[in-house]
Structures are given as structure tokens and as C-alpha cells.
Amino acid sequence: MASAAALNVALIGCGFMGKAHSNAYAQVGHFFPHVRKIRRRVACCRGRAGLEALSRAWGWEGVETDWRRVVERPDVDLVDICAPNYLHAEMAAAAAGAGKIVLCEKPLANNVREAEAMVAATRSVPTFVWFNYRRIPAVELAARLLREGRLGRLYQYRAQYLQQWGPDPSRPNNWKMSRRTAGSGVNGDLNSHLIDTAMMLLGPIREVSATLESLLPEKPDPEAPGSTYSVDIDDAVLAQARFADGTLGSFEATRFATGFQNDNSFAVHGEKGMLEFHFEDMNHLTYAAVSGDPDLRGRRKVLPPARGPVDSPNFWKAGHPIGYEHTFIASLADFLDGLDSGRPARPTFEDGLAVQRVLHAIERSDRERRWVGTGL
Amino acid sequence: MASAAALNVALIGCGFMGKAHSNAYAQVGHFFPHVRKIRRRVACCRGRAGLEALSRAWGWEGVETDWRRVVERPDVDLVDICAPNYLHAEMAAAAAGAGKIVLCEKPLANNVREAEAMVAATRSVPTFVWFNYRRIPAVELAARLLREGRLGRLYQYRAQYLQQWGPDPSRPNNWKMSRRTAGSGVNGDLNSHLIDTAMMLLGPIREVSATLESLLPEKPDPEAPGSTYSVDIDDAVLAQARFADGTLGSFEATRFATGFQNDNSFAVHGEKGMLEFHFEDMNHLTYAAVSGDPDLRGRRKVLPPARGPVDSPNFWKAGHPIGYEHTFIASLADFLDGLDSGRPARPTFEDGLAVQRVLHAIERSDRERRWVGTGL
Amino acid sequence: MASAAALNVALIGCGFMGKAHSNAYAQVGHFFPHVRKIRRRVACCRGRAGLEALSRAWGWEGVETDWRRVVERPDVDLVDICAPNYLHAEMAAAAAGAGKIVLCEKPLANNVREAEAMVAATRSVPTFVWFNYRRIPAVELAARLLREGRLGRLYQYRAQYLQQWGPDPSRPNNWKMSRRTAGSGVNGDLNSHLIDTAMMLLGPIREVSATLESLLPEKPDPEAPGSTYSVDIDDAVLAQARFADGTLGSFEATRFATGFQNDNSFAVHGEKGMLEFHFEDMNHLTYAAVSGDPDLRGRRKVLPPARGPVDSPNFWKAGHPIGYEHTFIASLADFLDGLDSGRPARPTFEDGLAVQRVLHAIERSDRERRWVGTGL
């Protein structure tokens, strides 16, 4: 089971993802006791106050404010990058150069060029991208049903990621609002999740026809009342897509969907049935079959059980909802299993690069107002 | 009040729409007693058995099997066309030529050319297209809220029409399955509804980028077991759209959405709120406001009251669901009111032509794989 | 098929039910063309203005303000009573005494004594009670599934009728607010529906333990601002019940369920599955099975098709919602079929009396604060 030696982790980034990952490192051994032990060795970010708070709350042994020192520490085995997107490539290369395992938040990079460089730089070390929604039990059940061919030939795939905070005047001007630091807006932030889930479920996307939209190029600056700041990123994206298997897809990601906090959804229609998922109702999967008594067909809400290790499903019973954080815990458990088994858990940086290629084709399609191939 | 003379109606077509319209003619005076009296003078279609059944059930005074005789009858004031799409133009021209009021099922015609000819041929008579979904109380409430500016600046509009009967092997090869007789598949049949509702709510669509899809070019023929028939129409359509007011739109219509019988839906997001409608739940409108106590915001299901005449709302009380048929009854009531008031009810043939222009741009965009202007 | 002679109908009552029944008489031949022809001979109520409006809108041939004259008219075959509850018994006896078929709105009477008298007085004529919810397609599907034993042994039955208008200060003081004229409040008005549906589905209720509640004994009088009127009826009722087959039941009916316009619901749990229905979503029946792939079980929303005559289902296609009014049309069709076939449609006055016995046991249980047998 678990290797004797604990894995020494360094976390770079103290924001929302810093918390979510800290929690995963603290919890993975509780829910999946067979995995390799984790030692929360060092947390790192530039803001001293946030760093201290994160470290104290989540029990990191040490802190650093300079990420370059972190990636070189001999007592670190794994570097987990939760810094702004524009720093991913440089950090990953430095960490891999020092022989560290590298995990990285999504999207993998600001653009394809950087993502390719990251793949090249990390060939000799294990990698993982935190597309956490892959590990929702309902999404895993959907993946299994599709793998088993339970929907027969697929006709159409539809995915939407609806958030509403875009026009919120109280949102500060942070790194997510600039193309330089975030690479893009919703395309990288939200649509990357849709694309990753879609390709996990159906395979590569071959071609796209897309529209990006910037809805408020000037936003009120809550930190300087009366003034505004310029925004050069996309607020909404629409994409039509063709999967390599021929299935037709449509995607929409937006931060201007008033009324929706965080509705990451997909639906897939096949000759034998359909599946539908909404993150706002993450403990259910909707399923309908084209079989059985015709009078009794209908969309049903299935409550898939949360996942624990096969030999000892150390988890809440069916009917006890799990939350957002378990997507990170299960991702980490699978990554650690992959380390020990030699069968790397997906998504690796290669998978992250594939998503980046689709995001890039979407941007190019928007600029050129035509269908663009992804190269996948 | 009601004019002294009753309006003598001729109905052409004995299918599903023939029934729906017959019902509307029978019922309009019950729910809207102030409108002009209707006389169900003559029903017409080629199939003698269906014609007799329709006539007997719905009390048509006479029957005809030749539509040319019907449009020339001096005892007919209004010709209502529920025949296959490819016959609309010829019938409408003949009816208008004989001085009749002309009503026509949607889509208005097989293509823009025919639709233009219909508009030209009917300039001297009142016209109406049966885009019945405009008259759902929830849709009317949405229209009113938008007209009043209750959503503020609009960000995005999304519409979907999901049906599942496309791959059903028991469906016969009727006129809807051929480009010659139907003009198109879902684009004219379902997407035309989405487009009409969207333009009623937000105004003209200026430009589209679309994909049409034929998912089963050969279908099993239930009337000749073992053999198949060829299908040359579209089974699914995806469209990105730009409204004249700048709002971004997305549209999907499909007959291959396994799990959905008839889900005609739309959502619109604005700076002050959102609206969402689903025909499977036609008695409710979902609404969310960006105002009021922030802790208590959420999407709410509003139950709009069904509509009767202003002075005597002759209808079921709130909380008593109405059904599909009332969309036709209210359409007819509005049309009749328009006849008397001189302010023609929408949608007229001009509106039907506008929809046809968008459908045409969608088809061209699919062929040319680029954005195409609608001319609106 | 339809008998040669039309059935001449007299309607007593011009309120909401007067409209609903007028509509049923007008529509039954359209949707069920095989039934006996109906002639809307005479409508009757005391308020001249309402009577004229009803008659004009729905095409009644004549009007009367004195019900006694109506029941004696030789040109009337059927008397349909939609008058206030306290008049049912006298009217029914007079109509039956004159040899008329007698239909009556629910609840059958003010109390058991009157209901018994009505059954006795109408032994020689066909009778029917308008418990219209029996004819909702979803409820009919539930009944069929139960009849076929599809749920196996039943464990529990739960029914709720939630309305919110009780405390509405704009509601006038009409006959429904007085024990003398209505017999009771929600017990007769709403709970009677729940009880009738329950006994149709599961058979007789043997015993009850109930609580009645008057929540606002003084209500503001909208017609005399500043003053109030006294209410002596029940605003809410709770009942635990034992069916003759041993199943445990619970019932709640209330006009004080803020947030609900008209949610008439039931659920039944059995060893092989469950069923749930809500009138606010009347076109669906929720079903769950204890069979099939355990990973894919869940509550599903079934869309039962609306009903037409067997040989020619003259109705909207699946997926096109029907509304409240069709419960009356289908009730009438079944009643007319029963007249011709000699197998009377349920519920007859006997069934209405059975409901009344349960309502009575509920009132007595409330007074005596103990379980009370229904005598069924």
C-alpha cells in the first residue's frame, strides 16, 4: 500500500485554490488511507498576511515568499502551482528542472506555446492538471456509462458554464481581469473545464467555430470609487464543435449569466439514452433510457455514491451529499495511486495541452470568423 | 364588441395543426366573448377519411378536397393554411387574389423567395402566421418585462428546442422528411419558433454563424419493414447570433435530443435580472433579480395568470394550468382584435418573412462555414 | 357510437365551476366525437349579469334565474349542479324527482345526512360527482400502475393540497367562508379531492385521526374597508388514516400554505416502487422502481399522453401539455360512455357519499381528539 516515505509537498499560491489544495493534502489520507503519506512542507506566496493565515489554518510546516527558493528546496518532492496563469510555465520548468513532481492548476498556461514548453520541460517528471470536475461522482458515472456504450451512438453534446459575477461592481481588478496575467477570460477560466470534461467523455475535439465576447470593457473599480479599470479579456464564449468521432458539440461559458452562481453543466444525447449533469446539483446525474416500458420513460435523477478506495469505501453513505472539495481530494488520490502504480492519472500536462489547443482554436476562430481545426 | 357579421373560415389541412386550429375557432368565442363571431364554414384536405373525421369532430359545415375551390368560394372570408410548407405560397397567393384574409402555419414558406412572394401577394389583405408560442402567458410576461426594461441592458440570449423523435424507427416518411416539401428539417420546423420568439422579445437578428446536421440520412421505413428511406433534411441546427441591439445569442434546435419530448426553452440575462422559460413547464416563468436582499436572491418560478379579455377575464383562476391549445386560442383572439381595431396583430406575413431570412442566413452560414448577415 | 338524440343539459351555477362545466359540454364532442351529442339548453343562476355573461360566452340556448323551474322543464334531460354546497341536496332530489340525470359538483353535500338523502333520492337516475382530478392523465396512469400491482405491497400514502389564498385580504366573504352554506372549509373544498383520489387509487379509508384548524376567525372585509367578517370554517386539516387494505395514509389540506397556488399532490410508496404527482406540474408523473441497474435508479418524470377515444385518439401529441379544463372534458366523456354502455362511470353519488363519510369522521375525530371509524 502506501510507500514508507512521505511525499513532501510545496504549494505555490494562497488564493481560493491554495485553500482547496491545502484541504486535499490534509484530507486525502483520511478518505483514501491506502495512498502515500503527504507532508505539507511549505506554502508560498508573495502576500505575507495571506501566507501566514493559510499556513496556520492548514498546518503547513514552513512558508516562503520567493517561489524560486521553494522549487529548489531539497526537502520538497512535489511542487503544486496555484499561482496566476502567466507564471505556470516558468514555475513548472524550474520545478521539473529541479526534479520535482509538478502539479498545476488549470488552465495549464496562458497559451499553446507556453503549454508546449511546459510539456517539454516536464517530460522526466510526473505531472497533473487540476481539472477537478472530472472527479465528481456523477461525472465519473457518466464516463463509465459512455465507456460501456450505454448510450449507443452519440448524436449531440452540449455544455454550459454559467456564472454571474462578471458585471458585479464589487469585484476587484485582479490578475483574472487581464490578458497578460490570465491569458484569457472565461475561455481559459471556465470553458477549459467544459472542454476537458467533454474530451474526457467523448475524446478529442477536431474543429471549432466560436465567438468571444467582451461585455464590459470598462468596469467600476471598487478600490477606487468613481474610477474604472479597463478589461481586455473575454466575458463570454460560444463554440460549436466537431469531435473526432463525428459528434456535434456546443459550448457556452459566461460570467454574465445573471441568476446562476456556478452552473457547470453538460448533456449528451445518444441513440440509447441521454445523460445530463449540473454542478449546482452536483450529487445527481440525470439519465433517460430509450428502452423499458414506453409508458414509463422519463428523465430520472440518479444519486451516484461518493467514491472511496475499492477495498474499503471510506466514505459517507449514499444519500449524504458531498461537496466541491471532494473533487480535489479524489483527484489527488488518483494522482497518488498513479504514482505508485506507474499508470499516471489523467489529466497530465499532455491533457492540459490538448485543452489549450482547443482554447486556442476557439480564439482564432473568433478572430477569423470561421471554423478552425484544433490539430487534435 | 363583436361585429354583426360572422367571419366565415376555410381551413386547409387535416393534420395535427388542423385539429389545433379547429379547436381555436371553436373556443375563441368562449374565452374571448367580445371577438367577432366565427363560422367554421369549410374544411379541406386531400385525404377523404381524415377530412370526414375532422369535420365531424369539430363541426365544420362543409368539406372540400380541392383547395382551389375553397379559396374561391364566395362564402369564405378567411383562408387558414395548414398544408405542407411547399404549398403555402401558392395557396396564399390564390386566397389573397380572391380577396380572402390569409392565415398560415409556420414556417411561412419553403424559402425566402416564396416568403417574399407571399408578402407581395397578400399586401391588400390581413395576414397572420401561427407562431403560437408567442401567446403563452409566461412568454407574454417575459415580453412585458423586457419591454418595461426590467432586465436593464441585455447581455446574452439562449434558446433551445429539444425533441427526441428523430431517430424513432416508428415514425413514417411524411412530407416533413423531405427538403422539397418541407423546405428544411428542424430549421424550419423548430428553429423558426425559437427565432420568432427571440425577435419578438429582443428585435431583429443581424448576423448568424450556424451548423446544420443530418444525423440519419437513411431511416428505417415503418411502412415497409426491412427497407429504409432517404432523408435530405437537417436533424439538428446550432447557431450563434448577433441581434441588432448588439446582444449575443445562441440557438439550438434538434429532433435528436433523447430524453426530451418537446422542450422549447429560452433564457435571457441582463444587468438587472434574468428570465428563463421551458415549454415542458409552460405555466411557469423563471425570474431572478439583481436587487433586493442579497441573501435572498435566487431563481424563482412565477406562475403567470392565463389571459382573458381585459374587461372580463373569462378564464381559469391562477394556479390552474392551461395547455398547448390556449396558445392558438389567444393567437386567434389577438388576430380578431386586430381586424377590428385596425392595429394588426403580430406576427404578420412580414414577420414570417423576417424569420425566413434568418433561417436562410443560417443555411447559408452552414454551407459557407462563416458568419452571414440576415439583411434585417 | 353516438345515440341519435342529443342530451339536453341544464346547468345550475354561474361561478368558476359554471365556466369549467360549460367548457366541458362545448368541448367533449370535439375531443371524444363518439359520445352522445350535448345540447346546452339552459343555464341558471340568481345573478342576472353573471348569467347573461356565461350564457353569451358559452352559447347556452336559454337562461333561468329560478332553479326550480329548470329542474322541471320537460326539454331538459340532465341537471348539473354547480350551486353552493348547501343547495345540492334539495336540487338533486328535485331533479331526480323529475326524472333527470343528476350531476353535482364536489363535495356532494354539506354533510353525511344530506349526502345519504341525495343517494336515496337519486336511486333511479344516473349520477356523477365532479371529482375532476381523477381524469388527469398522470393520475390515470398512477391508477393503472397500482391496479396492475406494479408497486407491489403498499407501505404508505401521502397527500397534500396546498393553497395560499386563505389570508389574502382581498378575498370577499362568499358562501365558501360559512359553515352554513359550505358545510366546511378546506375539508370539503380541498380535502375531499384528496380523499376521493386516495380511495380511487387504494380503496376505502377505514379510520382517521384528524385536526382541523381555523387560522383567521376574523378576516378583513374587502367590500367594507376597515371592518371584518367572522369565519366559522376550517382553514387547514391534517389527517392520519388507515386504509381498509392496511396501508397507512396522511393527508393535509390548507388554504394557508403561503407560496403555493394550487398544489394538489400525492405520493405512494410500495415494495416495488413509488409514484408521486403534483398538480402544479400536472403533465408529469414521478415514478421510481426498485429494480433495474442499482446504479441507475432514481425518480423519473414520466410524461403520460393525454387521452382520446381508443379508436381515434383525437388529441395533442405527447409533449404538448394539457390544462385543467381537460379534467372536466374527460370526466364528461367517461360519464357519457357510461350512460351508453350501462357501466356507470365513477364517481357516482355513492362514491361522493363515501368521501363525505370520511370527511365526517375527520371532523368528529377533531372534536373528540381520537381515532374515528368511517364506516367504510
Add this chain to the structure above:
Amino acid sequence: MASAAALNVALIGCGFMGKAHSNAYAQVGHFFPHVRKIRRRVACCRGRAGLEALSRAWGWEGVETDWRRVVERPDVDLVDICAPNYLHAEMAAAAAGAGKIVLCEKPLANNVREAEAMVAATRSVPTFVWFNYRRIPAVELAARLLREGRLGRLYQYRAQYLQQWGPDPSRPNNWKMSRRTAGSGVNGDLNSHLIDTAMMLLGPIREVSATLESLLPEKPDPEAPGSTYSVDIDDAVLAQARFADGTLGSFEATRFATGFQNDNSFAVHGEKGMLEFHFEDMNHLTYAAVSGDPDLRGRRKVLPPARGPVDSPNFWKAGHPIGYEHTFIASLADFLDGLDSGRPARPTFEDGLAVQRVLHAIERSDRERRWVGTGL
């Protein structure tokens, strides 16, 4: 903030609750970093294998199989009882006798007598009962709205706890199936939750009229195929209730609600609005107001934010669902805050006793078939 000295915890019980509490002890400092430090000193149960697994997974420093040794250990400050109900009283008395803080799973005891003894025995030490559903954000929001009078006068309260595992033939014969070890069936197991939540929200219940039901007195024994075991506990309970403030309540708890895994729900209707909650959708609270634009009223789904410490809400952002486990974490955080502030968190053993009095009155009402006072 946090006191210098860590609190040394002993956990008794290795079942489902043992895991849930272990997780809370591990996580409380992460989400609420200001609280007193917790040391997971010793876990105890009789089954050696389960004990080792629990201890290893959740990092308990030591293990014991004899609870008497645990409660006397000088290095233990707090004893947390997750053992079968019949052991609660003896364990609590022993722990309090040794000066320990005592926490106990619900229901507090097998009966009122034992619960009274527990209250008496623990007068000198802090106590807490794990009615964890009090700490769901949606339930906390409901409590705040009621406290603020946002619903005005209350009319009715309705609570249901629906589970379906009762008839499941694969369920083993454990301590929950016997009156001796569990005190009761659903009344103590599920209804106790409903009663506790109800009294937190509305105050004491004064009187009840109830029915208990044993639906399968003999169940198949999955561990001895072909044979059955006897069950002497209640499988379903129905109760009508009167709160001290006059509000009418109804309660249902059942393990035979086929179709429902774990639906703990309540609704409350007042003159100014309504609230409804379902645990299957635990991240939402349904709310409807009797105010605002009448055309736009409707039940809305509010997404209450998860809770963290006031000064640093160390938690997921709105729109990121939380799960079952957070009810335990937040309960523990409040308990620890209460220790430090001197304002003990609710529910204490006194509150647990109050619930027990209602459960007792319910059982007596069932036996005597009449209304019974609770003494509250």
C-alpha cells in the same frame, strides 16, 4: 484566539458516526482556525479491525476497546459518544463523573428516564448533542429569517424525513433494529432530527397526536440466507403537533419511502412568506415572499453561503456546494466557541432531553390513540 492548551478528545464508536466525527475533529481547525486546538487522543470501540482502520485513516493517537478505561484516562478532556443508543446514559455518567466534557450522538438516549439521568449526571460539565442538521447553511438562514420575524405570524410547519432502506433485504440485523439497543426505530433515528430542527426554529412542541407503524416485523437476514429476524421497532411515524406558540405542525419520518435516499425536509408557512428545505438539495433554501410585485412572486431557490469564522470566512465561495460533513465541522466549531465564550452552543443535553420528551409523547400517543402533552 485559540487557547494555548489543546483539547484532548476520546471518541467512542467506530461506525458511520465515528468517521463523521473523526473528520470534524481533523477539519475544524482548517475551516475555523480561531478555535481551540484539538488532539485526536484515543478512539475506542469493541471491534478491533474497525478500530484499527478508523484510527489509521483518521490519525487517532491511540486506541482502546474498553470504553471504561477511556473515560477515566487523565489525558482525555472530552468524551464523544457515538456508541449505540442504549449505552449513551451509562457512558455519559461515567465520563461526567470523571470530569470530562461530554458530547453525544442523537438521539440522546433510549428514553426520557435515561435522558433525564444524563442531564442530571452532566450538570457540572459542558455537553452537546450532535443534531448536526442545525448547522446546514440553508437551515441557519431559515433560523435567522424566522428570528427576524421575516415570515410574520406562522400558520403551519411541515417536516418529513424520507428514507427507503427499511425493506432492503441486504440490510443486516444490527443494533438499530432492536428496541432494547436503539430505544426505537425511526422515531429516535430520523424523527428526532425533525423535532430538534422544528424546536430550534419555532420553539417547544406542546402536544402531539401520533401513529407509529411497523411495516415488516420479520425481515430476511442477509447473514443467514433463508431465515428471518424479528424487528420490534417502528418503521414509520406520523405526528400532528401543536407548538407552544400555537402553530400547527405535522411530522412524518419513515424508512419505507421507496424512491428517497435521505430526504430530510421542512416547510413553514407564515403571513409574510414561506421557507422550504430538502436535504437532498442541501445547498439551497426555497423562499417565497408575500410582497413585491404580485406578478413576479414565486418560490425561489436561494443559495446561502457556507459559513466560516466571521473575521475570516475561510471557506469555499458561494456557488461551490458543501456536503454532509460540514454539518459536523460547523457544529464542532460552535461547540468550541461556546467553551471559550462561556455561552454554551445549542443543542445541549437539555435540548436533547426536550427532543426525547416529544419522542416519548409520540410513542404514548400512538399507544393510547389520543393527543398527549409533551410537558414542554
